[in-house]
Amino acid sequence: MTLLNVAQNVSLQPYNTLGIYATARYFALIETIEQLHALLESSEYAALPRLILGSGSNILFTHDFPGLVLRMQIQGIQKIIENSDFSVIEVNAGELWENVVEYALDQGYGGIENLTWIPGTAGAGPVQNIGAYGVELKDTLENVTVYDTNSHQERIFPKEQCCFGYRSSIFKTNPQYIILKIQLQLTKHPELQLQYASLTQAIQTTGQTPTNIREVAQLIRKIRDQRLPNPKILGNAGSFFKNPQIPLVQYQKLQAKYPKIVGYPASEDQVKIAAGWLIEQAGWKGKRIGNVGTYAHQALVMIAYPGATGQAILSFAQEIQHSVQEQFGISLEPEVLIV
Protein backbone atom coordinates (compact mmCIF):
# COMPACT_ATOMS: atom_id res chain seq x y z
CA MET A 1 0.00 0.00 0.00
CA THR A 2 2.78 2.43 0.88
CA LEU A 3 4.07 2.05 -2.68
CA LEU A 4 0.94 3.84 -3.90
CA ASN A 5 1.99 7.17 -2.53
CA VAL A 6 -0.60 9.23 -4.37
CA ALA A 7 -1.64 12.77 -3.44
CA GLN A 8 -4.84 14.44 -4.60
CA ASN A 9 -5.53 17.84 -6.18
CA VAL A 10 -1.89 18.83 -6.32
CA SER A 11 -0.72 22.15 -7.80
CA LEU A 12 1.48 21.58 -10.85
CA GLN A 13 2.93 25.09 -10.68
CA PRO A 14 6.28 23.96 -9.21
CA TYR A 15 6.43 21.19 -11.82
CA ASN A 16 6.38 23.23 -15.05
CA THR A 17 8.98 25.80 -16.05
CA LEU A 18 6.35 28.17 -17.48
CA GLY A 19 5.10 28.31 -13.88
CA ILE A 20 1.46 27.88 -14.92
CA TYR A 21 -1.06 27.09 -12.23
CA ALA A 22 -3.09 23.94 -12.88
CA THR A 23 -3.86 20.98 -10.67
CA ALA A 24 -3.51 17.23 -11.01
CA ARG A 25 -6.43 15.17 -9.71
CA TYR A 26 -3.89 12.54 -8.64
CA PHE A 27 -0.14 13.00 -8.38
CA ALA A 28 2.81 10.78 -7.46
CA LEU A 29 6.56 11.24 -7.35
CA ILE A 30 8.11 8.10 -8.86
CA GLU A 31 11.34 7.19 -7.12
CA THR A 32 11.56 3.46 -7.85
CA ILE A 33 10.52 1.08 -10.62
CA GLU A 34 8.56 -0.97 -8.05
CA GLN A 35 6.46 2.09 -7.23
CA LEU A 36 5.71 2.64 -10.92
CA HIS A 37 4.69 -1.01 -11.39
CA ALA A 38 2.48 -0.91 -8.31
CA LEU A 39 0.66 2.19 -9.54
CA LEU A 40 0.18 1.08 -13.11
CA GLU A 41 -1.02 -2.35 -12.08
CA SER A 42 -3.39 -1.14 -9.35
CA SER A 43 -7.12 -1.33 -9.96
CA GLU A 44 -7.50 2.19 -8.58
CA TYR A 45 -5.11 4.07 -10.85
CA ALA A 46 -4.25 1.95 -13.90
CA ALA A 47 -7.17 3.08 -16.05
CA LEU A 48 -6.96 6.83 -15.34
CA PRO A 49 -5.78 9.29 -17.99
CA ARG A 50 -2.08 9.61 -17.39
CA LEU A 51 0.64 12.17 -17.86
CA ILE A 52 4.36 11.61 -17.32
CA LEU A 53 6.38 14.61 -16.22
CA GLY A 54 10.14 15.04 -16.15
CA SER A 55 11.17 18.60 -15.29
CA GLY A 56 8.10 20.06 -17.00
CA SER A 57 10.31 22.18 -19.25
CA ASN A 58 8.42 21.51 -22.47
CA ILE A 59 4.79 21.56 -21.41
CA LEU A 60 1.92 24.04 -21.34
CA PHE A 61 -1.02 23.36 -19.04
CA THR A 62 -4.21 24.98 -20.28
CA HIS A 63 -6.51 23.29 -17.76
CA ASP A 64 -6.45 21.05 -14.69
CA PHE A 65 -5.44 17.48 -15.39
CA PRO A 66 -8.29 15.09 -14.50
CA GLY A 67 -6.17 11.93 -14.14
CA LEU A 68 -2.85 10.73 -12.73
CA VAL A 69 0.35 12.76 -13.10
CA LEU A 70 3.58 10.85 -12.52
CA ARG A 71 6.74 12.79 -12.00
CA MET A 72 9.73 10.61 -12.83
CA GLN A 73 12.50 10.97 -10.29
CA ILE A 74 14.46 7.72 -10.67
CA GLN A 75 18.06 8.92 -10.88
CA GLY A 76 21.50 7.49 -11.52
CA ILE A 77 24.20 7.26 -14.19
CA GLN A 78 26.17 4.06 -14.65
CA LYS A 79 28.99 3.07 -16.97
CA ILE A 80 28.15 -0.32 -18.44
CA ILE A 81 30.70 -0.82 -21.25
CA GLU A 82 34.13 0.71 -21.67
CA ASN A 83 36.88 0.05 -24.17
CA SER A 84 39.66 2.15 -25.66
CA ASP A 85 37.31 3.83 -28.17
CA PHE A 86 34.03 4.43 -26.38
CA SER A 87 31.92 4.02 -23.28
CA VAL A 88 28.28 3.11 -23.01
CA ILE A 89 26.49 4.74 -20.10
CA GLU A 90 23.05 3.96 -18.78
CA VAL A 91 20.99 6.80 -17.33
CA ASN A 92 17.74 6.53 -15.40
CA ALA A 93 14.87 8.58 -16.71
CA GLY A 94 14.62 11.02 -13.82
CA GLU A 95 18.26 12.10 -13.91
CA LEU A 96 18.69 15.73 -14.94
CA TRP A 97 20.03 15.92 -18.49
CA GLU A 98 22.65 18.48 -17.51
CA ASN A 99 24.06 16.03 -14.94
CA VAL A 100 24.60 13.59 -17.82
CA VAL A 101 26.43 16.25 -19.84
CA GLU A 102 28.56 17.19 -16.84
CA TYR A 103 29.37 13.49 -16.21
CA ALA A 104 30.48 13.09 -19.84
CA LEU A 105 32.62 16.23 -19.69
CA ASP A 106 34.28 15.05 -16.47
CA GLN A 107 35.08 11.66 -17.98
CA GLY A 108 36.25 13.20 -21.26
CA TYR A 109 33.51 11.42 -23.25
CA GLY A 110 32.42 13.24 -26.40
CA GLY A 111 29.12 13.42 -28.21
CA ILE A 112 26.73 15.40 -26.01
CA GLU A 113 28.75 18.52 -25.19
CA ASN A 114 26.65 20.58 -27.67
CA LEU A 115 23.55 19.56 -25.71
CA THR A 116 24.67 21.34 -22.56
CA TRP A 117 22.15 23.41 -20.59
CA ILE A 118 19.11 21.86 -22.23
CA PRO A 119 16.65 21.83 -19.36
CA GLY A 120 14.79 18.64 -18.55
CA THR A 121 15.44 15.04 -17.63
CA ALA A 122 17.29 12.29 -19.49
CA GLY A 123 14.05 10.34 -19.90
CA ALA A 124 12.38 13.26 -21.67
CA GLY A 125 15.30 13.49 -24.11
CA PRO A 126 14.25 10.74 -26.54
CA VAL A 127 10.59 11.82 -26.56
CA GLN A 128 11.36 14.78 -28.74
CA ASN A 129 14.90 13.85 -29.70
CA ILE A 130 16.39 16.91 -28.02
CA GLY A 131 18.79 18.83 -30.18
CA ALA A 132 20.91 21.96 -30.22
CA TYR A 133 23.86 23.47 -32.07
CA GLY A 134 24.03 20.82 -34.76
CA VAL A 135 23.70 17.73 -32.53
CA GLU A 136 20.70 15.59 -31.62
CA LEU A 137 20.26 12.97 -28.93
CA LYS A 138 19.80 10.29 -31.60
CA ASP A 139 23.46 10.76 -32.61
CA THR A 140 24.68 9.06 -29.41
CA LEU A 141 21.64 7.17 -28.19
CA GLU A 142 21.91 3.37 -28.25
CA ASN A 143 18.56 2.27 -26.86
CA VAL A 144 15.64 3.17 -24.64
CA THR A 145 14.04 0.93 -22.01
CA VAL A 146 10.33 1.53 -21.48
CA TYR A 147 7.53 0.16 -19.40
CA ASP A 148 4.72 -0.73 -21.80
CA THR A 149 1.47 0.08 -20.02
CA ASN A 150 -0.49 -2.12 -22.45
CA SER A 151 1.46 -5.33 -21.90
CA HIS A 152 2.70 -4.36 -18.40
CA GLN A 153 6.17 -5.42 -19.45
CA GLU A 154 9.49 -3.75 -19.94
CA ARG A 155 10.72 -3.48 -23.48
CA ILE A 156 13.94 -2.22 -25.08
CA PHE A 157 13.79 -0.04 -28.19
CA PRO A 158 17.09 -0.07 -30.10
CA LYS A 159 17.60 3.34 -31.68
CA GLU A 160 16.58 2.09 -35.14
CA GLN A 161 13.11 1.40 -33.74
CA CYS A 162 12.69 4.80 -32.08
CA CYS A 163 11.62 6.55 -35.34
CA PHE A 164 13.68 9.62 -34.53
CA GLY A 165 13.08 12.79 -36.53
CA TYR A 166 13.38 16.51 -35.89
CA ARG A 167 11.88 16.92 -32.40
CA SER A 168 9.98 13.65 -32.80
CA SER A 169 10.07 9.94 -31.97
CA ILE A 170 7.82 6.94 -31.48
CA PHE A 171 7.50 7.95 -27.82
CA LYS A 172 5.94 11.31 -28.64
CA THR A 173 2.95 9.68 -30.30
CA ASN A 174 2.69 6.52 -28.17
CA PRO A 175 2.16 7.49 -24.54
CA GLN A 176 1.72 3.84 -23.55
CA TYR A 177 5.51 3.65 -23.38
CA ILE A 178 6.94 5.12 -20.21
CA ILE A 179 10.65 5.70 -20.52
CA LEU A 180 12.63 4.14 -17.68
CA LYS A 181 16.23 4.50 -18.82
CA ILE A 182 18.40 5.29 -21.80
CA GLN A 183 21.81 4.13 -22.98
CA LEU A 184 24.25 6.41 -24.76
CA GLN A 185 27.45 5.51 -26.55
CA LEU A 186 30.02 8.25 -26.03
CA THR A 187 33.35 8.48 -27.78
CA LYS A 188 36.79 8.73 -26.26
CA HIS A 189 38.07 10.39 -29.45
CA PRO A 190 35.69 13.35 -29.75
CA GLU A 191 35.28 15.18 -33.04
CA LEU A 192 34.11 18.68 -32.16
CA GLN A 193 30.91 19.79 -33.91
CA LEU A 194 31.38 23.49 -34.55
CA GLN A 195 29.63 24.05 -37.87
CA TYR A 196 26.29 25.39 -36.52
CA ALA A 197 25.82 29.02 -37.64
CA SER A 198 25.73 30.70 -34.23
CA LEU A 199 28.81 28.71 -33.15
CA THR A 200 30.87 29.75 -36.16
CA GLN A 201 29.73 33.34 -35.61
CA ALA A 202 30.75 33.25 -31.94
CA ILE A 203 34.12 31.75 -32.88
CA GLN A 204 34.70 34.49 -35.44
CA THR A 205 33.75 37.21 -32.98
CA THR A 206 35.94 35.95 -30.14
CA GLY A 207 38.74 34.74 -32.40
CA GLN A 208 38.98 31.62 -30.18
CA THR A 209 38.23 28.15 -31.47
CA PRO A 210 37.37 25.54 -28.80
CA THR A 211 39.91 22.73 -28.76
CA ASN A 212 38.17 20.23 -26.46
CA ILE A 213 34.67 19.21 -25.38
CA ARG A 214 34.69 21.32 -22.23
CA GLU A 215 35.56 24.43 -24.20
CA VAL A 216 32.74 23.63 -26.64
CA ALA A 217 30.31 23.33 -23.73
CA GLN A 218 31.57 26.62 -22.28
CA LEU A 219 31.05 28.42 -25.57
CA ILE A 220 27.54 27.01 -25.96
CA ARG A 221 26.64 27.98 -22.41
CA LYS A 222 27.72 31.54 -23.21
CA ILE A 223 25.53 31.61 -26.34
CA ARG A 224 22.55 30.07 -24.54
CA ASP A 225 22.97 32.57 -21.73
CA GLN A 226 22.63 35.43 -24.20
CA ARG A 227 19.74 34.00 -26.24
CA LEU A 228 17.63 31.91 -23.88
CA PRO A 229 16.00 33.10 -20.67
CA ASN A 230 16.61 31.26 -17.39
CA PRO A 231 13.26 29.68 -16.41
CA LYS A 232 14.05 30.33 -12.74
CA ILE A 233 13.88 34.04 -13.53
CA LEU A 234 11.44 34.22 -16.46
CA GLY A 235 8.89 31.43 -16.94
CA ASN A 236 9.44 29.74 -20.31
CA ALA A 237 9.60 26.39 -22.05
CA GLY A 238 12.39 27.04 -24.55
CA SER A 239 11.35 27.17 -28.20
CA PHE A 240 7.57 27.29 -28.28
CA PHE A 241 7.25 26.31 -31.95
CA LYS A 242 9.22 23.98 -34.19
CA ASN A 243 11.20 25.38 -37.08
CA PRO A 244 8.88 24.66 -40.01
CA GLN A 245 9.96 22.82 -43.13
CA ILE A 246 8.72 24.09 -46.46
CA PRO A 247 9.24 23.03 -50.09
CA LEU A 248 12.28 24.55 -51.80
CA VAL A 249 10.04 26.19 -54.42
CA GLN A 250 8.05 28.02 -51.74
CA TYR A 251 11.32 29.05 -50.06
CA GLN A 252 12.66 30.50 -53.30
CA LYS A 253 9.51 32.55 -53.79
CA LEU A 254 9.72 33.87 -50.22
CA GLN A 255 13.42 34.60 -50.69
CA ALA A 256 12.62 36.78 -53.69
CA LYS A 257 10.32 38.84 -51.51
CA TYR A 258 12.33 38.61 -48.25
CA PRO A 259 16.03 38.28 -49.17
CA LYS A 260 17.02 38.01 -45.49
CA ILE A 261 14.84 35.00 -44.71
CA VAL A 262 16.79 32.43 -42.64
CA GLY A 263 16.59 28.88 -44.00
CA TYR A 264 18.75 25.76 -43.96
CA PRO A 265 18.51 22.82 -46.39
CA ALA A 266 16.53 20.00 -44.73
CA SER A 267 16.63 17.65 -47.71
CA GLU A 268 16.99 17.94 -51.47
CA ASP A 269 13.68 19.73 -51.88
CA GLN A 270 12.84 20.94 -48.36
CA VAL A 271 14.12 23.91 -46.40
CA LYS A 272 13.95 24.40 -42.64
CA ILE A 273 13.03 27.98 -41.78
CA ALA A 274 14.03 29.75 -38.55
CA ALA A 275 10.65 30.25 -36.87
CA GLY A 276 12.25 32.93 -34.67
CA TRP A 277 12.96 34.99 -37.77
CA LEU A 278 9.38 34.64 -39.04
CA ILE A 279 7.95 35.64 -35.66
CA GLU A 280 10.32 38.59 -35.41
CA GLN A 281 9.43 39.79 -38.92
CA ALA A 282 5.75 39.49 -38.08
CA GLY A 283 6.41 42.04 -35.33
CA TRP A 284 6.18 39.82 -32.24
CA LYS A 285 9.73 39.90 -30.90
CA GLY A 286 9.80 41.21 -27.32
CA LYS A 287 6.08 42.00 -27.49
CA ARG A 288 3.99 41.61 -24.34
CA ILE A 289 0.24 41.43 -23.85
CA GLY A 290 -0.84 41.22 -20.21
CA ASN A 291 1.28 38.54 -18.57
CA VAL A 292 2.44 36.85 -21.77
CA GLY A 293 5.13 37.80 -24.24
CA THR A 294 8.02 36.67 -26.40
CA TYR A 295 11.63 36.97 -25.30
CA ALA A 296 13.41 40.14 -26.41
CA HIS A 297 16.50 38.21 -27.58
CA GLN A 298 14.78 35.19 -29.18
CA ALA A 299 11.26 35.51 -30.55
CA LEU A 300 10.72 31.74 -30.59
CA VAL A 301 10.63 31.67 -26.80
CA MET A 302 7.37 32.53 -25.09
CA ILE A 303 7.57 34.18 -21.68
CA ALA A 304 5.02 33.60 -18.92
CA TYR A 305 5.22 36.58 -16.57
CA PRO A 306 3.89 36.02 -13.03
CA GLY A 307 0.13 35.45 -13.13
CA ALA A 308 0.07 34.21 -16.73
CA THR A 309 -2.54 31.54 -17.41
CA GLY A 310 -2.17 28.62 -19.78
CA GLN A 311 -5.14 29.86 -21.77
CA ALA A 312 -3.57 33.32 -22.19
CA ILE A 313 -0.36 31.74 -23.50
CA LEU A 314 -2.33 29.58 -25.87
CA SER A 315 -4.26 32.55 -27.31
CA PHE A 316 -1.04 34.55 -27.64
CA ALA A 317 0.55 31.61 -29.49
CA GLN A 318 -2.48 31.34 -31.76
CA GLU A 319 -2.22 35.04 -32.62
CA ILE A 320 1.42 34.51 -33.59
CA GLN A 321 0.51 31.48 -35.70
CA HIS A 322 -2.19 33.53 -37.39
CA SER A 323 0.07 36.44 -38.32
CA VAL A 324 2.90 34.20 -39.56
CA GLN A 325 0.36 32.29 -41.67
CA GLU A 326 -1.03 35.56 -43.06
CA GLN A 327 2.32 37.12 -43.88
CA PHE A 328 4.33 34.11 -45.04
CA GLY A 329 1.79 31.35 -45.72
CA ILE A 330 3.66 29.13 -43.25
CA SER A 331 1.99 27.17 -40.52
CA LEU A 332 3.83 27.03 -37.18
CA GLU A 333 3.47 23.87 -35.14
CA PRO A 334 3.94 24.00 -31.35
CA GLU A 335 7.05 22.28 -30.07
CA VAL A 336 5.80 22.19 -26.49
CA LEU A 337 3.24 19.64 -25.38
CA ILE A 338 -0.09 21.39 -24.86
CA VAL A 339 -2.23 19.74 -22.18
Ligand code: EPU
Ligand atom coordinates in the same frame (compact mmCIF):
# COMPACT_ATOMS: atom_id res chain seq x y z
N1 EPU B 1 16.32 34.36 -35.49
C1 EPU B 1 15.83 35.62 -35.70
N2 EPU B 1 15.10 36.19 -34.72
C2 EPU B 1 14.83 35.59 -33.54
C3 EPU B 1 15.34 34.29 -33.33
C4 EPU B 1 16.08 33.69 -34.32
O1 EPU B 1 16.03 36.22 -36.74
O2 EPU B 1 14.16 36.18 -32.69
C5 EPU B 1 17.13 33.72 -36.57
C6 EPU B 1 18.60 34.14 -36.52
O3 EPU B 1 19.05 34.28 -37.82
C7 EPU B 1 19.29 32.93 -35.93
C8 EPU B 1 18.42 31.79 -36.45
O4 EPU B 1 17.10 32.33 -36.46
O5 EPU B 1 20.59 32.83 -36.38
C9 EPU B 1 18.46 30.56 -35.59
O6 EPU B 1 18.27 30.92 -34.23
P1 EPU B 1 18.90 30.05 -33.05
O7 EPU B 1 20.29 29.65 -33.33
O8 EPU B 1 18.61 30.75 -31.76
O9 EPU B 1 18.09 28.70 -33.13
P2 EPU B 1 16.55 28.37 -33.34
O10 EPU B 1 16.40 27.73 -34.66
O11 EPU B 1 15.70 29.54 -33.03
C10 EPU B 1 16.83 25.95 -32.44
C11 EPU B 1 16.18 25.06 -31.42
C12 EPU B 1 16.65 25.41 -30.03
C13 EPU B 1 18.16 25.26 -29.97
C14 EPU B 1 18.79 26.18 -31.03
C15 EPU B 1 20.27 25.99 -31.14
C16 EPU B 1 14.03 24.46 -32.37
C17 EPU B 1 12.56 24.65 -32.32
N3 EPU B 1 14.74 25.18 -31.50
O12 EPU B 1 16.35 27.25 -32.19
O13 EPU B 1 16.08 24.48 -29.13
O14 EPU B 1 18.67 25.62 -28.70
O15 EPU B 1 18.22 25.84 -32.33
O16 EPU B 1 20.52 24.78 -31.77
O17 EPU B 1 14.51 23.66 -33.17
C18 EPU B 1 14.21 24.09 -27.72
O18 EPU B 1 13.97 23.13 -28.44
O19 EPU B 1 13.49 24.39 -26.75
C19 EPU B 1 15.36 24.92 -28.03
C20 EPU B 1 15.67 26.01 -27.33
